[in-house]
Amino acid sequence: MEDEDPVSLFLSLDNWQESHADPDELSLAQDSPPQSPAETYLLGFVIANIVGIQYYSGTISGREMVGLVREPLNPHDSNAIKVLNTRTVQVGHIERPVAAVLAPLIDAHTILVEGIVPNARATGNRYKIPCQIHVFSRIEASEAVKSAISGAGLDLISDSDVSFTLSEAMVVKEQRKGDKSVDEIFKLVDENVSKKGALEPLEPPKDVIKSELFVHQKEGLGWLVHRENSDELPPFWEEKDGSYVNVLTNYHTDVRPEPLRGGVFADDMGLGKTLTLLSLIAFDKCGSALASAMHSASLDVEKSDEMGEEESGKKGKKGRTSKKGPLSRKKRKIGDVRFDGNVKGKSLSLCEKSFSDFGSKTTLIVCPPSVFSTWITQLEEHTWPRKLKVYMYYGNRTNDVGELKKYDIVLTTYSTLATEYRCSESPMKKIEWWRVILDEAHLIKNVNAQQSRAVTDLIAQRRWVVTGTPIQNGSFDLFSLMAFLRFAPFSVKSHWQSLVQRPLALGNQKGLSRLQVLMATISLRRTKEKGLIGLPPKVIETCYVELSREERELYDKMEGEAKSVFRCYIDAGNMMRNYSAVLSILLRLRQICIDLALCPSDLKSLLPSHNIEADVTNNPELLKKMVEVLRDGEDFDCPICISPPTNIIITRCAHLFCQACILKTLHHKPRCPLCRGPLTQSDLFSAPPEASDTDDTGVSSSKTTTSSKVSALLKFLMESRNQNPATKSVVFSQFRKMLIFLEKPLKDAGFKILRLDGSMNAKRRTQVIEEFGVPGHDGPTVLLASLKASGTGINLTAASRVYLLEPWWNPAVEDQAMDRVHRIGQKENVKIVRLIARNSIEERIVELQERKKQLAREAFGGRGPKDRREIGLDDLRTLMSM
DNA sequence: ACCGCCGGGTGCC
DNA sequence: ACCGCCGGGTGCC
Structure with a gap:
């Protein structure tokens, strides 16, 4: 059936994508500058x-x-x-x-x-x-x-x-009128933000949540509840004698603008966002709990004469609080559309009443498949049995609206939603959700117009975006975010462009300030560094490793060769056209930095045939590595079917798809769906199926010498063992083969080791992690892990040392690796060692990382002009010192 | 809606 | 009259 076919779906939405896709995202379309x-x-x-x-x-x-x-x-x-x-x-x-x-x-x-x-x-x-x-x-x-x-x-x-631009015209006009300058207004908003920034802790309803929350989680809960119920004006609005003005667009109205009920919950990984969100949902079960809880949190909300009778009545009945708090009005306002008539005059006990009458307070949680189970696990761990009813929605269209609304939580995935998007019968399009939560929202890639659109078009009263790696590299871009949150006027593209994007692009300070105010108002981000959960300190040490003479000679030779190849590409202006070849050369250089054994034993040149394309095509091993590098530890889905890819294809422009998906797409249009560069079947390279564990083990035995990197690692491990033999360590590498190579030297040095990698099934992984936790002399002390295999939520707190064998392109991935160890439950001081080969591409990768981090800091979530996950021309120059 | 535009009614002076 | 002119109905895209 056509509806079931993701490729048809993708193509059918292509028109929409053409006209709505942000041209900025086409970072590889260098040949036709966007x-x-x-x-x-x-x-x-x-x-x-x-x-x-x-x-x-x-x-x-x-x-x-x-x-x-x-x-x-x-x-x-x-x-x-x-x-x-x-x-x-x-x-x-x-x-x-x-x-x-x-x-x-x-x-x-x-x-x-x-x-x-x-x-x-x-x-x-x-x-x-x-x-x-x-x-x-x-x-x-x-x-x-x-x-x-x-x-x-x-x-x-x-x-x-x-x-000047239109928005500047507005400023000029404001100033001419003698009104507050925009800068002053920002200052006011900023003060407002910091005032509200003081977080009030809030207890979750104990009859639903059985776990005790950490203080920062209670504060997070207070913030979530506040953002959902506060009636304060959204940013950039001012009240003047009962009428309201948007200071950016100069819009005047007598109708109070709707507050933004929701926002961005962007706490660091490992701070317990899921539990905090479950606590938020728990309040829906019991209106009075929220009322009294919020009352005690003394939220500052304006008074109103039109009090909701049902609320005061309820409170009186239960006798918990007789005071007509600010809650009442909000409650009424939130619920009036659907609940008013029902609620009045009922006299059931409070919680039951809330349950039956507010029973349609259903929260839709959209998440990637990888964290689907995390929600289930956390529910079991932190809530009393059967308190929150959860429905797992896999796209069963027979479910009608009424059925789904019987649940407190409907859990689904982005791909399910996107696939259903075109089906007008889908209940997902009809339901008015009480709340929608997008979990791990950074995983929504911008190419997935259908995903963005499917979530944006959901009907909901409260909207949340949850991510532990907030927009660092701008996948779900900020405009899409505003559109999803329905944050008027920024949710309209032309407004977004004139108010933020254009000023930002012109280097106008106003764009940046607006963005900062915007984000500060609607988002909460706490980092572990601030000692929120009394986590023991984390020290990151960068160890520069000198290459041996043999390694250095080969590296210098290869780097020189690489430079000349890149110069050819740059001079010919076709660097981006040969992007996959560029990546494969960079890959080889990086491998030399770690261990020559990662390269073919007869490696004499990067380009045995002087033909890079041929090299890539005929070297499946290299290709496979390339695919691994491109995935770079990130959860990667084929952007067409939005699922883990099968028979991975890499394009000349270095984008990855399922073989079947890209072939079908090309049949319709000879362009890359991601960068829209011209693409034909001859530009597709396939990676061989993943080799099994046994295939690789033979290789290590032929290896005799230990690389400089590995020697350095060994030194660290032995030093740590001398200090305390019980100390456990995790060694991360993005090269699975490297993890295997490490086994022998580590065993020889007397370490008891375990390995965790992508080839293992879920059961085996759980087994490994459990075994790693065994304490004392009998337990293993070193875990060799690939990040990909250590899925989100995995707990490696048994270890207190982390070794990163090589730098990742994306610093967020390194953070993710450290977070496996440095998270709730960690009792020891954590030491992280990054091993970097001196005077090599690795040093420059670190440089690049710093620059990216700086970019991300400049405006929390403020993306640069390009999607920074890709390596651009300038980046390449940095990497090669060219 | 104090316009333009459409289409039916109409038709010498 | 296959016209002009009149005046009523009508009205975004």
């Missing part, structure tokens, strides 16, 4: 009417920015452009003749448009409002755009003085 806000500039504006306003409820007054959104599926006109106000309520449409000219240019990514209504009140027309549409384009396209617009009879007004 449009990005940094490269666009204001050509001028056209005046067009917003028509049909009598049909829509969206209001607009005075001078105000509006959102312009393409509506290609409009049945009356495929060129339709709808106009939204700051609350994302539709105001009208751009009049047809203008839309007919602009829509094709917008769809082709030739222009970006932003709308501003100069003065809505002055016209006083009930049917239309004039609007300035500011047109941005790349400089190369500007003449073509100008003639296209003028040729169609539209007047493109380009005042040479109008060289």
Whole structure:
């Protein structure tokens, strides 16, 4: 059936992706430079009417920015452009003749448009409002755009003085009016944030949650509850005499803007986010618990006269608290749509009442398959039996809405959701969820337009994004995040572009500040470094290893060769076209740094045939390694079927897919679904099936010498053993073969070792971890582990030493490795040793990591102009000192 | 909606 | 009259 076929699904959504995908994400499309806000500039504006306003409820007054959104599926006109106000309520449409000219240019990514209504009140027309549409384009396209617009009879007004962006225009206007400057406003918001930043601990309902929470978890719970129930204004809104203004768009309204019920929960891994979230959900079972808990947390919420009778009645009945707290109003407001009628006048006992009447408070949890079981385990571990009813949803479409709403939690995966997205019958599209939680949201890749869209279109009152590695490398980009959270006006692309993205790209401080305020308001992130859970300190030591003479000679020779190859690519401008070859060469250099045994024994040159493509194609071992490196410990799903890939294919542009998926896709369109570069079957390289354990063991026996890296490791391990023979260590490497090579020298040195790698099934892994925990002299002291095999949530706290045999491209992956050991339950001081080969590519990888970390810090979650997971041209120069 | 546009009714001076 | 002109109905995309 077509609905079941992920490839058909992917292709069917391709159009949507074409017009919505962020051009910034096309980091590899170097040969046809993508449009990005940094490269666009204001050509001028056209005046067009917003028509049909009598049909829509969206209001607009005075001078105000509006959102312009393409509506290609409009049945009356495929060129339709709808106009939204700051609350994302539709105001009208751009009049047809203008839309007919602009829509094709917008769809082709030739222009970006932003709308501003100069003065809505002055016209006083009930049917239309004039609007300035500011047109941005790349400089190369500007003449073509100008003639296209003028040729169609539209007047493109380009005042040479109008060289600032729309958002800057707003600032100028603000200042002219003598209002607060935007900077002052930010300051105010900042103070507000820090005031609210003081976290109040909150106890979970003990009749649902049986575990005692750590203080930081109680504080996290307090924050979650506060974010769901507070009525404070969202950032960038101000109240003036009972009316409200958005200071960024200048939108005025008498209707109080809806608070943002939810946000980003981005605590470090290992701080117990799952338990905290379960505690949040537990409150849904019992309204009074929340009421009294929140009362004691003394949340500062404005008073209201329209008190919910049902709440005060409930409280009176139970006699827990008679005071009409701020809760009452919020409760009513949250629930009024669906619960008002039901709740009034019932006299059941409180908890039961909540359960039956608020029984439809169902939380949808969307997570990757890898953490599906974590939720189940945590439920068993931390909640009383049968208190929270969980339904595991695998896409069974026979389930109707009513059935699912009987549960407290519906647990599903991103892929299930994405697959169901196209099915209009799916209950997932009909249910109004009480709350939606996206777990490990960073794993949603941007290419997965269908995933982003499926979660964004979910109907829910509260929306949460949960991640332990917040947007470090920007997969689920910030705009998608705003869209999912329905954070108006940032959830409208043109607003996002003009208010944040463009200022940011232009290096305008306002973009950054806005972003910071935004994130500070809606997100919570605590790191373990702050001593939240009294975790013993962690020391990270970087040990620089000198290569032996033999290693050094070979390395220098290879590096020289690599440089000359890269220079050829760069000069020819086809570096990105041969990306997989580039990675394979980098891989070889990295292997030499660790152990020559990782390379073929007859290694004389990187390029035995002077033909890199042939080399890659004919060297399955190299390819396999390449695939491993590309996966780099990250949970990797085929972006087409969104599942762990089978028969991995690597493209010339170094993207990975299932063989079947990419072949089907190519059949429809000869382009890479990820970077959209041209792609044919001859650009696909397959990796051989994973070799079994026994295949590799033979290799190690032929090995006689110990590499510099391994010697250094041995020295550390023996030193540690001399200090305390009971100390356990974990050695991480991303090369599975290396873990096998390590076995012999470690055994020879008298260590009792265990190995944990990707070839083991779940049962065997659990066994290994359990065995590793055995204390004393009988127990093993060294665990050789691949990160991939040590899935999230795995606990290696039996160890207190971590050795990272080589640097990872992505520093977040290293953090993840350390977190296996440095997490709740760790009693010892933790020492982490990173082994880095001196004067080698490894040193420069570390350099690159620092730069990436800096980028991530600049705006928590602020992604750079590119997806930083990929190695760019500049990165390559750094790596090779070129 | 104080417009434009459409289409039916109508038709010398 | 295969026109012009009149005036009512009507109205985003």
